[in-house]
Amino acid sequence: xxxxxxxxxxxxxxxxxxxxxxxxxxxxxxxxxxxxxxxxxxxxxxxxxxxxxxxxxxxxxxxxxxxxxxxxxxxxxxxxxxxxxxxxxxxxxxxxxxxxxxxxxxxxxxxxxxxxxxxxxxxxxxxxxxxxxxxxxxxxxxxxxxxxxxxxxxxxxxxxxxxxxxxxx
Numbered sequence: 001x002x003x004x005x006x007x008x009x010x011x012x013x014x015x016x017x018x019x020x021x022x023x024x025x026x027x028x029x030x031x032x033x034x035x036x037x038x039x040x041x042x043x044x045x046x047x048x049x050x051x052x053x054x055x056x057x058x059x060x061x062x063x064x065x066x067x068x069x070x071x072x073x074x075x076x077x078x079x080x081x082x083x084x085x086x087x088x089x090x091x092x093x094x095x096x097x098x099x100x101x102x103x104x105x106x107x108x109x110x111x112x113x114x115x116x117x118x119x120x121x122x123x124x125x126x127x128x129x130x131x132x133x134x135x136x137x138x139x140x141x142x143x144x145x146x147x148x149x150x151x152x153x154x155x156x157x158x159x160x161x162x163x164x165x166x167x168x169x
Contacts, residue, residue, distance in 0.1 A: 009047075009055055016043035016063040017070070024071060034118070035141045038111065038149055040067075045091060045107055045153035049100075050160065053092040060084050078125065079118045086117035100158050107150015111142035 020040040028035065040063055048056030064084050068077040090113040094106045115138040123129050 005051075005055075008051065009059060012043055012047050012051075013059045013062040013066070016040040016059055017066050019043065020063060020067045021070060030141070032137060032141070034138070037145050038114070041087070041107070041110065041114075041146075041149045042152040042156070044088065045103060045110065045150060046156050048088070048091050048095055049103055049106070049153065050157050053095060056091065057088045060088050079121050082121035083114035083117035086113035087111070089113065100154070103154035103157060104147055104150035107148070107153060108143050108146040111146025111149070112139050115139050115142040 017040070019042070023037060023039050029037070044056055044060045044063075047059045061081070061084065064077065064080045068074050068080065087110040091106045091110045094109055098105055115135065119132060119135050119138065122131055
């Protein structure tokens with residue numbers, strides 16, 4: 001991997017981790033457990049569309065791991081990894097069919113996939129399928145927050161032009 005690309009990915013992971021840690025300090029906007037804006041996902045969607053699919057996955061999983069380490073909440077890594085895996089898969093698949101003006105769709109679909117992954121892990125861990133009744137609320141909130149993060153990533157990708165391209169200079 002070229003040094004310039006490695007540095008860019010390290011910076012993106014650091015930005016995502018910083019956003020994640022700052023957001024963790026913000027009181028919940030709604031009184032529903034597990035619902036948050038997911039602002040660090042702006043960096044993930046941006047990375048997938050501006051740099052590449054594998055790079056976006058690397059930034060996401062570095063952020064998930066380091067977020068668990070720095071927050072001291074290792075139990076959350078299971079839920080974050082399950083949701084993140086489905087979200088990055090959806091985002092990468094959509095990368096092949098979406099235009100630059102449609103990145104918000106990737107944000108919404110990624111957020112819904114994340115909610116599905118978290119719910120599947122919660123059911124697996126607790127052995128309580130009845131908690132799936134909470135899924136429609138998670139999906140609705142995911143669509144709203146995913147729309148916001150997707151629009152932010154779309155703005156960054158579209159405004160950056162060739163600035164985000166990695167060259168071998």
